[in-house]
Amino acid sequence: MGTGTLSIDHTAIAANWRALSALCSGATGAVVKANAYGLGAGEVARTLAGAGARWFFVAVAEEGAAVRAALGPGPRICVFSGHMEGDAAALRAHDLTPMLNSVDQMLRHVEALPGHAFGIQLDTGMNRLGMEPAEWAALRDIALDQNPVLVMSHLACADDPGHPMNAYQLQVFRDLTDGLGVPRSLAATGGMLLGEAYHFDLCRPGIGLYGGAPFSEARPVVRLDLPVIQMRDVEPGEVVGYANAWIAQGRSRIATVSAGYADGLIRAMGPRARVFAGATACAVVGRVSMDLITVDVSHLADVPDVLTILGRDQGVDDLAEAAGTIGYEILTSLGSRYARVHRV
């Protein structure tokens, strides 16, 4: 029966896209990189195209090929890493639009694929990807002659609305792009929530579509049920799991469930994590193992066949907090051993 069942609620994904797109007057795309944050790029992209998304974003060309295979011709699929060495054949074959990040990428692109659509990514202060202001100043007129379909940049601190970096990057982006007559994009999920000034012509939400912070009104998208493999009673003083990390204080019932850190249940979440029997919380006890976790179910009258680790009572951000990480990492770590069930 595998290590667990990951249910993906496509009605919720579509509803989250609609709710986010209602915030802005321009277009709303969808970021489906990293296999749509672990949920299945092809299935998710089809749902979002059905909801009305026409712009899709991936990290690298190979991901774009998978999204194109799912969507067919029509929607634009943009590649954040731009045009890297060896990408030309894939960009052409799958009609992908690279977001060019440097003069070198620009030269590579116009040489290998003259006339092939592209966008420009500008660095407005994050110092991660994109052309720096001086580089853009030197290249701008040549680039504009080639008709870029988009100029974009990315915010470093958008999940913190009060951070001065937001207004700073907005100003830099305006200075670099005002009056160009090319469609512009600055905001991901966090930036969309900062207000209209950040929206420009196109927004690029990712995490908000999948139910994660900072889009607090998001509908939860994932549910993860883990089968109980075995039950046992332990006496006071008996230990559970590696390193004897948990010692029973009283007579206890322990359920061993199928899934562990090899499935993305991050080992560091250890004793702060909980699983749920219906709405009743049960503590994870002892160490998270590679394929198994152990749970104290002493207080349950009946132990169900499955215990829920992601769902209504504990979302991706709750589990992330227990593990000392962010919802993005919980989602993109969800393992390949789960049976993925796509619910529409």
Ligand SMILES: *Cc1c(COP(=O)(O)O)cnc(C)c1O
């Ligand atoms: C990942 C990413 C996004 C989406 O960000 P979310 O915070 O998930 O909404 C948008 N733009 C770029 C450049 C990204 O790398």
